[in-house]
Structure formats: C-alpha cells, structure tokens
Amino acid sequence: xxxxxxxxxxxxxxxxEEDCATIxxxxxxxxxDLSTDLWRLVDIVTPNESExxxxxxxxxxxxxxxxxxxxAEALRQRLGVQTVILKLGDRGSYWWDGxxxxxxxxxxVAAVDATAAGDTFNGALAVRLAxxxxxxxxxxxxxxxxxxxxxxxxxxxxxxxxxxxETFLKATSRPSAAE
Numbered sequence: 229x230x231x232x233x234x235x236x237x238x239x240x241x242x243x244x245e246e247d248c249a250t251i252x253x254x255x256x257x258x259x260x261d262l263s264t265d266l267w268r269l270v271d272i273v274t275p276n277e278s279e280x281x282x283x284x285x286x287x288x289x290x291x292x293x294x295x296x297x298x299x300a301e302a303l304r305q306r307l308g309v310q311t312v313i314l315k316l317g318d319r320g321s322y323w324w325d326g327x328x329x330x331x332x333x334x335x336x337v338a339a340v341d342a343t344a345a346g347d348t349f350n351g352a353l354a355v356r357l358a359x360x361x362x363x364x365x366x367x368x369x370x371x372x373x374x375x376x377x378x379x380x381x382x383x384x385x386x387x388x389x390x391x392x393x394e395t396f397l398k399a400t401s402r403p404s405a406a407e
Contacts, residue, residue, distance in 0.1 A: 300324035
C-alpha cells in the first residue's frame, strides 16, 4: 500500500484476470478503509500485528499466539479474504484459511533492522507457493528469509538471495511447523 490504491487495485485485477493467486501486505497500515472491491481480489492477506488490529478496529497490541486463530478468522470474515497470515515478529507467523491453522515459529537471529522483513516474507512466500511448495514449507522458507533480512541494515540491501536462505535452512535444526 505504498503505491496509490488505484494501482494496487489494478494490479490485483490483472492478476485475477490471469487466474493468479494474489497476496496483499496491508502495509503501511491503511489510513482509510479499503474497498470491498479491492478485498474481493485478495486471496491471502499478510498483516503484522499492528495492521491486523487496525483492520479490525481494535487498539494496537501484541496478539498472543493463543488468540491468533480467532484474530485471523475475524479478519477473514471482515475482509472476505480466503486466507490470513498474521506476521507476529519474533514469534513467527500464523496461517489460517478457515480450515487449516499453521503456526510457524520464528528463527532466532541477532536482528539489527526489521525494515524489509515483511516484504521479504511476502516475496519468499510467493516464490515458494508459485513453485508448488506445501504451505508449511513455504511458510518456513518465508520465515527464514525474513529472519535473515533482519540481520542486515536497510531495505533492498538486506533481502537475502535464495542460496543464502537455503544454506540457512540447512544449517538450522529447528523443525518445520508440520513436524
């Protein structure tokens, strides 16, 4: 949402016409309500905690993992999207599609700058889903990429290349959410 809303809507519309899945990161948090027409074009929405609270009209606060499912379902109902992925920072993420809930723990890293973490998460997630990866694997890959991005300063310069993410994943012993 850092480009004009009509551009966002046009991109989503083109994706829909081409039968592509769509992912929207509502960042920065919308200062105005987005149209129902826009939300109808979104398959997956990926708010962080602040954005989720604002979209629900609630005070901004941390969302306990125990409340992630209820929060994600409230967003699904309010926005009319198929899937919600709550980005919960150092606690990971939570996927909810109305049927399946997947909590993906965060990778512990020495974070210095989270500027590009959300964008990196979404890009890595989109790549793995487009490649046909299982949901849990795509979430784990996205979480690793986002974690690595926080270990560098800046935005574009901090986004890791795929080989770095793959090396990082091989070096960690943290199981995936599905294990």
